[in-house]
Amino acid sequence: MPKLAMAVAATVVLAAILVFALTRRRRGRGVVLAGDGACTVAAVGEAQHLAAFEELFGKRNTKGFDIATKVRLEYAPKERAIAIFSDDRRLGFLGESDAAALAPVLGKLWRQGKTVQCNARVRGGYDDGHGAATDFQLKLDIAKK
Numbered sequence: 025m026p027k028l029a030m031a032v033a034a035t036v037v038l039a040a041i042l043v044f045a046l047t048r049r050r051r052g053r054g055v056v057l058a059g060d061g062a063c064t065v066a067a068v069g070e071a072q073h074l075a076a077f078e079e080l081f082g083k084r085n086t087k088g089f090d091i092a093t094k095v096r097l098e099y100a101p102k103e104r105a106i107a108i109f110s111d112d113r114r115l116g117f118l119g120e121s122d123a124a125a126l127a128p129v130l131g132k133l134w135r136q137g138k139t140v141q142c143n144a145r146v147r148g149g150y151d152d153g154h155g156a157a158t159d160f161q162l163k164l165d166i167a168k169k
């Protein structure tokens with residue numbers, strides 16, 4: 025193998041190791057935001073992530089869902105928004121006003137290399153098989169001050 029190809033391959037391997045190490049370190053230092061149990065902060069954009077909801081929580085069904093879960097908040101630079109994830113699957117975003125209110129706190133935590141999580145509830149997901157159906161709804165348990 026030519027020297028240039030070996031150098032490129034070594035660089036790619038080192039970059040992959042560095043990305044893995046940084047990602048792993050960041051996820052290992054988490055902060056769970058305090059909530060009051062009410063789950064009043066509504067996510068937006070859940071309908072665009074139906075496949076993720078169904079993969080994580082199950083297909084829509086005749087009983088629907090009311091599931092407690094934990095989600096991760098991350099800055100999404102492409103969308104200039106705060107994205108909501110569960111098990112590395114995007115579920116939606118914080119609404120504009122909630123994102124603006126939380127941005128200073130979240131930004132400080134992210135700059136410290138911390139992963140930010142909060143409790144949440146997944147509701148909806150009802151489908152009777154005859155045309156009556158509801159989307160999944162995601163509400164976060166973040167205390168508003």
